[in-house]
Amino acid sequence: MSYWDERYRATTPEERSWTEPSPTSTLEILDRLDLAPDAPVVDVGGGASRLVDALLERGFSDLTVLDLAESALAEARARLGAAAGRVTWVGADVTAWEPGRTYALWHDRAVFHFLVEPSARAAYRERLEGATVPGSYAVLATFAPDGPDTCSGLPVTRWAPAELAAEIGDAFEPLLEGRREHVTPWGSTQPFTWLVARRR
Ligand SMILES: C[S@@+](CC[C@H](N)C(=O)[O-])C[C@H]1O[C@@H](n2cnc3c(N)ncnc32)[C@H](O)[C@@H]1O
Numbered sequence: 001m002s003y004w005d006e007r008y009r010a011t012t013p014e015e016r017s018w019t020e021p022s023p024t025s026t027l028e029i030l031d032r033l034d035l036a037p038d039a040p041v042v043d044v045g046g047g048a049s050r051l052v053d054a055l056l057e058r059g060f061s062d063l064t065v066l067d068l069a070e071s072a073l074a075e076a077r078a079r080l081g082a083a084a085g086r087v088t089w090v091g092a093d094v095t096a097w098e099p100g101r102t103y104a105l106w107h108d109r110a111v112f113h114f115l116v117e118p119s120a121r122a123a124y125r126e127r128l129e130g131a132t133v134p135g136s137y138a139v140l141a142t143f144a145p146d147g148p149d150t151c152s153g154l155p156v157t158r159w160a161p162a163e164l165a166a167e168i169g170d171a172f173e174p175l176l177e178g179r180r181e182h183v184t185p186w187g188s189t190q191p192f193t194w195l196v197a198r199r200r
Pocket of ligand 1 (some may be wrong): 004005015018019020029045046047048049050066067068069072092093094095109110114133151152
């Protein structure tokens, strides 16, 4: 069983630092993008996030959630009940994934920062480019430079907006960037960098 599978199995949502009751920052960003409800969306490393619930509620009809941890996907499916059948669930490592199709929105909250090796980030970029087309959006959220240097017991790379945009590469034009403080279920704050970029 993978590290992440074990993390999900051993904890409730309230015991995970990354849990948010509602994906407010992402939904605020979506309000600013011109995405039709049938636009294909992938939540990379979505885990058991409630973003998929919120997107279904908003009428999005082509949703994919990818995560290494099958237990996280199972938790999200159980929560959604019958509505889970309207979502494509992919158990995969994003750095090795063969998407086989493209998306209008690639969303990643708190996954890219675990890729501390340049080779892993290069593999991620390759998947990101392979899974998007000109006009597609990429939304990434990582720990900010003054954020924690580990997450869930693993080392992370912290990113400032300009560095993150440069790392994603020239194929993407940065559109919006910002800083948000995530409040963990036990009340501590974690500064995040958010980046919204559009595929050139
Ligand atoms: C900090 S959690 C964030 C989960 C979710 N994005 C959210 O905002 O609630 C990180 C997630 O990334 C997943 N993950 C870590 N490395 C991954 C990889 N290489 N490929 C796919 N998923 C990965 C973990 O299983 C976990 O669900």
